[in-house]
Amino acid sequence: MVGVRQFDEEAVLAAALETFWRQGFAATSMPDLARATGVQRGSLYNAFGDRETLFLRAFDLYETRFLEAAEASLQGDDAEGMLDRFFDTAIATMTHGSPARGCLTTKTATDGSLASDRVGERVRGLLTALADIVEAALTRPGMSRQLVLDPGETAQVVVTFTRGLAVMERVHGDPAALRRNAAALTRALVVRPVRAPSGG
DSSP, X not given: OTTSOOSOHHHHHHHHHHHHHHHOXXXXXXXXXXXHHTOOHHHHHHHHSSHHHHHHHHHXXXXXXXXXXXXXXXXXXXXXXXXXXXXXXXXXXXXXXXXXXXXXXXXXXXXXXXXXXXXXXXXXHHHHHHHHHHHHHHTSTTOGGGBSSOHHHHHHHHHHHHHHHHHHHXXXXXXXXXXXXXXXXXXXXXXXOOOOOOOO
């Protein structure tokens, strides 16, 4: 029927997200998206308006999934364990697949896509929301005394470091090295217990 969508919008957005994630926004064309989704270009234009709008809709899906996973990793009352799980989640997200798909946020920030005000606003919003989630977790009772820096500073360092991890993943493709570096930062951010001197 004319005017009725003949596709599953959620499935289309999921397929579009995977394509944008692997190729980056700047390198993804509407023909690429038509092939990936199995929906003709004309129908994609009719449904979403343009490539940028489709990207933003797919990015919404990515943001929701990523922030939910990040928040789930930041449970408990042990700062070191929380940060370890958070970094594990971030690393697993960017190294998933064969070849690994990388980090959509970092790809978008470095491929010229931020020239679009709408895309730039969405990327900045995700990183701000991520920092807020980390800070909220680290301000729970008993957390601040486990940290070298205050919770807000710690959150900013942690989020900034995830961007560096994303770049190093692209350069070296070594998940084990990413985990070692993340563990080293966690140790630097968390107050180490003072050991009592051994008797002699």
